[in-house]
Amino acid sequence: MAEAARPDVRTDDRPVRTAAAPAVRLTAVRKEFGSVCAVDHAELTIHQGEFFSLLGPSGSGKTTLLRLIAGFERPTSGRIELAGREVTALPAARRDVHTVFQDYALFPHMTVEQNVAYALTVAGVRKSERLARAREALRTVRLDDHGPRRPAELSGGQRQRVALARALIDGPGLLLLDEPLGALDLQLRQEMQRELVRIQRATGVTFLLVTHDQEEALTLSDRLAVLDRGRIAQTGPPLEIYERPATAFVAGFVGTTNLLSGPAAVRVVGAPGTFSIRPERIRIAAPDGPDGTPGPGERSVPGHITEIVHAGAHLRCVVHLDGGDDQLTALRLNSGPLPPAVRPGAAVHLIWRAEDASAVPG
Numbered sequence: 001m002a003e004a005a006r007p008d009v010r011t012d013d014r015p016v017r018t019a020a021a022p023a024v025r026l027t028a029v030r031k032e033f034g035s036v037c038a039v040d041h042a043e044l045t046i047h048q049g050e051f052f053s054l055l056g057p058s059g060s061g062k063t064t065l066l067r068l069i070a071g072f073e074r075p076t077s078g079r080i081e082l083a084g085r086e087v088t089a090l091p092a093a094r095r096d097v098h099t100v101f102q103d104y105a106l107f108p109h110m111t112v113e114q115n116v117a118y119a120l121t122v123a124g125v126r127k128s129e130r131l132a133r134a135r136e137a138l139r140t141v142r143l144d145d146h147g148p149r150r151p152a153e154l155s156g157g158q159r160q161r162v163a164l165a166r167a168l169i170d171g172p173g174l175l176l177l178d179e180p181l182g183a184l185d186l187q188l189r190q191e192m193q194r195e196l197v198r199i200q201r202a203t204g205v206t207f208l209l210v211t212h213d214q215e216e217a218l219t220l221s222d223r224l225a226v227l228d229r230g231r232i233a234q235t236g237p238p239l240e241i242y243e244r245p246a247t248a249f250v251a252g253f254v255g256t257t258n259l260l261s262g263p264a265a266v267r268v269v270g271a272p273g274t275f276s277i278r279p280e281r282i283r284i285a286a287p288d289g290p291d292g293t294p295g296p297g298e299r300s301v302p303g304h305i306t307e308i309v310h311a312g313a314h315l316r317c318v319v320h321l322d323g324g325d326d327q328l329t330a331l332r333l334n335s336g337p338l339p340p341a342v343r344p345g346a347a348v349h350l351i352w353r354a355e356d357a358s359a360v361p362g
Helices: 062-070 112-116 118-122 127-140 156-168 186-203 214-220 238-243 248-253 262-268
Strands: 024-033 036-046 051-055 077-082 097-101 174-178 206-211 223-228 231-236 258-261 274-277 283-285 298-311 314-321 327-333 347-353
Touching (some): 036 231, 051 062, 051 186, 051 214, 062 206, 097 156, 112 127, 118 127, 127 156, 156 174, 156 186, 214 238, 223 248, 231 248, 248 258, 248 274, 258 262
Antiparallel strands (some): 024 036, 024 077, 283 347, 298 347
């Protein structure tokens, strides 16, 4: 936990924040654990006031990168700057950073108010001031009437909000969130996602979220970085990463896609290389139906439906393409009875706009 101090008072260990300096800047950061390289030449800039996410599967290096920024680990090489100040060799307690973990780490014997005010208590802030600031922090997370309760009396989402209030009470320059919603059920997780965005917008603090959940990263982030085996594969706004993936890994990991390369790309897309076509961009049509003929700027391939999966609001249809071993997956809204053309074994045409076949760099 960073040293507690008023956000408007500079100490030797807490830099004055300026709009010009990025909240985080990593330059050629590398972290090795013996013969394993967990983070490989990471280059990253996070702007002040951003909601930024590190997205990747288990073992991709995202948590190690977060721990390097927090100061819990030292890089093998490279440079780490926070708010324009190099902190590469500084311990965690001397960085203007707080971290919220998945397990909340609340003290069960303390009240909610006491938990939130803990950092100020350790810093010797007088009781009246720390309680006032704790109540204001609880108001920010919409728990101002829960101060006298114990953590055991709260729901999982409420405990997570208490942990957020405690982390925000002394105005850190950067808040790190290490898979904070991983232990919550789906409905509560979605509610807390909305709360995280609201709290970040209300406080203006830079949030850095680690998650393996693609939908969570795409929904919450102003920008995100996708990690693949210790390297940052792509950084950018969610829509850019989804629509224009920089690598085949990004295309396959961020959402669902159809990846085509080699002869399949030439046959389906009409050009050599590797291409990504998102399933929701593909229209399923009966060959002799009114919408079975591609329009201007569209491409079409014939095939037969081999599988239909009801996936909530959508139907996922797998289509084996005629004249080869390739298949494509298409999505359509699951609304009302299925037309005769959408059934296993039916002959169909798959139609999409040529521009929706996104070239993936090699």
